[in-house]
Each structure stands twice: as C-alpha cells, then as structure tokens.
Amino acid sequence: AQxxxxxxxxxxxxxxxxxxxxxxxxxxxxxxLFWYVQYPGQHLQLLLKYxxxxxxxxxxKGFEAEFxxxxxxxxxxxxxxxxxxxxxxxCAVNEGKSNFNKFYFGxxxxxxxxx
Amino acid sequence: xxxxxxxPTHLIKTRGQQVTLRCSSQxxxxxxxxxxxxxxxxxQFIFQxxxxxxxGRGNFPPRFSGLQFPNYSxxxxxxALELDDSALYLCASSQPTGSLGxxxxxxxxxxxxx
Numbered sequence: 001a002q003x004x005x006x007x008x009x010x011x012x013x014x015x016x017x018x019x020x021x022x023x024x025x026x027x028x029x030x031x032x033l034f035w036y037v038q039y040p041g042q043h044l045q046l047l048l049k050y051x052x053x054x055x056x057x058x059x060x061k062g063f064e065a066e067f068x069x070x071x072x073x074x075x076x077x078x079x080x081x082x083x084x085x086x087x088x089x090x091c092a093v094n095e096g097k098s099n100f101n102k103f104y105f106g107x108x109x110x111x112x113x114x115x
Numbered sequence: 116x117x118x119x120x121x122x123p124t125h126l127i128k129t130r131g132q133q134v135t136l137r138c139s140s141q142x143x144x145x146x147x148x149x150x151x152x153x154x155x156x157x158x159q160f161i162f163q164x165x166x167x168x169x170x171g172r173g174n175f176p177p178r179f180s181g182l183q184f185p186n187y188s189x190x191x192x193x194x195a196l197e198l199d200d201s202a203l204y205l206c207a208s209s210q211p212t213g214s215l216g217x218x219x220x221x222x223x224x225x226x227x228x229x
Contacts (some may be wrong), residue, residue, distance in 0.1 A: 002155070042222075102148070103150075105159070106157050107156050110156050
C-alpha cells in the first residue's frame with residue numbers, strides 16, 4: 001500500500017517569508033499527485049495537481065509544486081506567504097492509470113502566518 | 116452548481132450504537148468516496164461507490180458499510196460503534212474519469228462516540 005509523508009507538522013512564518021512544505025510518497029509506479037488546502041472552517045479544496053508533463057506545476061494563489069520522481073517527492077512552495085495562507089495543507093497521491101480513484105493523504109501540515 | 120453536502124453536521128453516539136451519515140454529490144458527479152479523518156491525521160480512505168456499487172475499499176472492517184442511490188447520493192453506515200470511530204467523516208464526489216478525477220469534498224460530519 002502507498003504511504004504519504006509530510007515532514008513538517010506545524011510551520012510558523014512571518015508574512016513575506018518563503019514557504020516550502022515537504023511531501024514524500026512510497027509507491028514506485030505511476031502516480032498522480034495533489035496538494036489540498038483546508039482554510040479554517042472550510043472544506044478541503046484543491047490547490048494544485050500533477051498528472052504528467054512539466055514536473056513544475058502551478059496552482060492557485062501563487063503556489064507551485066515540483067515533482068521529483070527520483071526522490072519520490074512533491075514539495076509545495078510559495079515565494080512570499082500572506083496571512084491569508086494560514087491553513088492546513090495536505091499532500092495526496094493516487095495510482096495513475098487506474099479506474100479506481102483512491103487517494104492516500106499525508107497527515108497534514110498546519111501553516112500559521114503571522115501578520 | 117451545488118457543491119457536496121453532508122448531514123448531519125455533527126452528532127454524538129454511544130459505544131455499541133449504529134449511525135448513518137449522508138452525502139449529496141456535486142451535480143454531474145456519479146462517484147462518491149468516503150474518508151475518515153481522525154484528529155491530527157489526514158483523511159483515510161474508507162470506500163468508494165460508482166454507479167451504486169462499491170468500487171474499492173480501504174482498510175476498514177465490515178461494520179463500515181455504504182450505499183449509493185440512483186441520484187448518486189450516498190450513505191455511510193457504521194455498526195457497533197467504538198470509541199476510536201470518533202472522527203470527522205468526509206465525503207468526496209468526482210466525475211467518472213478514474214484516477215484523473217479531482218475529488219470535491221464536503222464539509223464533513225463530526226462523529227463523537229462516548
């Protein structure tokens with residue numbers, strides 16, 4: 001079975017600081033990769049996704065993530081965070097080329113941006 | 116376009132009881148997945164329904180069961196509740212595009228078992 005590891009459980013940054021959240025997965029086959037965000041009091045929503053092609057993907061609100069196949073990683077980045085980025089971030093993986101859309105989630109990283 | 120809705124928002128049950136949680140999928144989506152999110156954890160896959168049939172299951176015991184109806188809404192039933200079943204239960208719907216399908220999540224049902 002797949003597993004997804006998020007190394008940072010809680011990150012505290014000041015506004016304008018740069019962000020990088022780590023995500024590693026265990027599956028050796030073709031995967032699709034996702035980052036979801038959960039703002040306080042809101043649903044999980046998709047931030048960005050990678051299926052194939054350019055390993056650097058851009059998402060909403062200035063976020064981007066880079067897929068490094070050799071490292072089984074899909075780290076999330078943002079050059080300059082804002083107070084409104086305070087949220088919990090989840091990395092998720094599913095098996096590519098499958099009819100079965102089962103997601104494996106990491107345990108999440110809580111980001112607290114100080115104004 | 117109506118998003119994914121879940122009911123109830125929260126409920127409290129006693130150990131040994133049974134509970135039914137409900138989910139209405141987003142318009143146009145015929146695939147529904149259920150997840151359990153314990154405190155401090157990421158969502159854990161329970162099972163998925165496609166066209167009213169179970170289309171895969173995670174590592175949960177048979178006392179977790181589900182249904183999908185012709186309008187694609189879904190129920191999650193949990194029998195013989197245990198204290199460890201206390202969690203946020205999330206429903207997610209998606210279009211029938213296999214693994215490429217983005218999942219749209221509902222707000223969840225917070226279940227507390229005492």
